Amino acid sequence: MKLSSLPRKLKRGLPYLKKEIRAIVSDRTPFFIAVPRTVHIWRDGPCNAKCIMCSYGFLPAEVLGKLWKSPFTDNLMPRVLNEIHELCGRGTLVSYMGGEPTTSRHLVDWIEQAGQLGLDFRFTTNGYIMDEEMARRLVTAGLFNIGISLESLDPGINETIRPFPDGTAKTLRCITLLLQERKRQNKHVSLNIKTVLTDINLESFLEIVKRFGKMDGVMCTPQIFEPLDGMPEATRNLLSVKDNHRLRQVTDQIRGLKREGYAIHVTDQALDDMVKQNQEDQRHAFTMSNKQLEMDSSQPACNIATDNLWIQDGAVKLCPYFPPVGNMVSDAKTTVKELWQSETARKTREQTRACRRLCTISCLRRTPLAHKVSTFLKIA
Numbered sequence: 080m081k082l083s084s085l086p087r088k089l090k091r092g093l094p095y096l097k098k099e100i101r102a103i104v105s106d107r108t109p110f111f112i113a114v115p116r117t118v119h120i121w122r123d124g125p126c127n128a129k130c131i132m133c134s135y136g137f138l139p140a141e142v143l144g145k146l147w148k149s150p151f152t153d154n155l156m157p158r159v160l161n162e163i164h165e166l167c168g169r170g171t172l173v174s175y176m177g178g179e180p181t182t183s184r185h186l187v188d189w190i191e192q193a194g195q196l197g198l199d200f201r202f203t204t205n206g207y208i209m210d211e212e213m214a215r216r217l218v219t220a221g222l223f224n225i226g227i228s229l230e231s232l233d234p235g236i237n238e239t240i241r242p243f244p245d246g247t248a249k250t251l252r253c254i255t256l257l258l259q260e261r262k263r264q265n266k267h268v269s270l271n272i273k274t275v276l277t278d279i280n281l282e283s284f285l286e287i288v289k290r291f292g293k294m295d296g297v298m299c300t301p302q303i304f305e306p307l308d309g310m311p312e313a314t315r316n317l318l319s320v321k322d323n324h325r326l327r328q329v330t331d332q333i334r335g336l337k338r339e340g341y342a343i344h345v346t347d348q349a350l351d352d353m354v355k356q357n358q359e360d361q362r363h364a365f366t367m368s369n370k371q372l373e374m375d376s377s378q379p380a381c382n383i384a385t386d387n388l389w390i391q392d393g394a395v396k397l398c399p400y401f402p403p404v405g406n407m408v409s410d411a412k413t414t415v416k417e418l419w420q421s422e423t424a425r426k427t428r429e430q431t432r433a434c435r436r437l438c439t440i441s442c443l444r445r446t447p448l449a450h451k452v453s454t455f456l457k458i459a
């Protein structure tokens with residue numbers, strides 16, 4: 080991080096710090112005054128690819144048709160952004176996920192609206208259709224952070240997981256275009272290169288980190304492969320990390336690279352959880368038991384519902400694994416703020432705090448303040 084960018088980052092971080100204080104008060108006293116620091120908008124939507132580890136890649140056409148269409152239609156986005164602003168104010172991360180976002184005609188409009196409201200918009204892309212024009216418009220619109228998915232620098236590996244003609248070169252070009260454009264406009268959009276750790280690309284993540292992890296405003300994120308419902312057995316077998324000792328070695332190397340100053344967005348706790356989850360998942364698949372996996376009893380309570388909110392195809396949730404506290408599609412009157420402060424939300428928060436599930440949102444579950452601050456300084 081350049082020292083000259085510190086004042087700008089601190090100014091941008093101030094609303095987040097205020098939210099953090101409100102969260103601490105809410106978690107440690109009887110007074111709940113927290114508002115979301117991150118709002119995740121998750122919806123179905125079209126995609127231009129068929130990655131083998133993703134539902135879009137393996138679900139049959141009739142089910143896929145439903146995945147392309149969400150009851151949460153594009154015209155609801157402006158209302159949602161206004162209501163997020165009403166509840167959370169400036170300095171709120173709006174994390175958008177819906178198929179391949181760059182295929183949406185309205186993406187830039189939403190980013191512009193978010194920018195005008197002081198919300199920090201981010202999304203993740205495969206980068207295939209990024210060109211000079213799109214990079215220019217996204218950076219001009221005030222995009223805060225962009226995730227770019229890449230499984231390996233080696234096309235043979237990357238395109239086994241993400242089969243797309245010339246996909247590796249296209250994704251790498253997307254990264255280059257965004258770096259060039261932000262330099263040209265002197266803007267500060269940060270890049271987050273995301274890699275799913277599977278049996279065929281485990282060490283590839285280390286290569287990606289070495290290539291990008293020390294560039295200013297770029298970070299790398301490992302995500303453990305999740306065998307999804309309906310995934311073909313052959314894909315599950317190909318991608319599941321079989322040797323947990325090898326995964327442990329890679330997570331140790333990730334820790335080492337972090338110590339060397341590479342920007343890697345993962346806590347030590349999340350790395351431990353990945354190894355545990357992978358080990359348990361294999362047993363789970365072997366015994367075909369439906370038992371939910373649980374975290375160590377020594378782990379602290381989950382405080383996800385203190386400062387995160389999900390809007391999932393219109394359903395408003397405090398955790399994706401819990402029932403909604405309201406719905407923006409079927410109920411146009413109740414605002415996000417009213418739902419956040421409702422009695423239903425209060426009761427749900429009691430349940431999420433007591434939850435012991437070993438879930439894949441562990442990176443958000445309980446992140447040390449020091450990690451949050453260092454991550455923010457990298458992405459702001």
Ligand SMILES: C[S@@+](CC[C@H](N)C(=O)[O-])C[C@H]1O[C@@H](n2cnc3c(N)ncnc32)[C@H](O)[C@@H]1O
Nearest residue numbers: 132133178179203204205228273275303304305
């Ligand atoms: C579903 S994609 C949507 C965004 C965009 N289309 C893309 O590919 O980046 C969001 C992220 O989920 C990851 N992902 C997809 N399937 C996964 C799986 N089975 N396990 C873990 N991560 C997965 C992708 O690699 C990507 O980084």
Ligand code: SF4
Nearest residue numbers: 126128130133135205
């Ligand atoms: S590009 Fe993204 S949404 Fe599309 S198939 Fe691949 S991982 Fe899934």
Ligand code: SF4
Nearest residue numbers: 381398400431434438
């Ligand atoms: S532990 Fe996981 S599933 Fe349970 S409430 Fe927290 S984030 Fe949700």
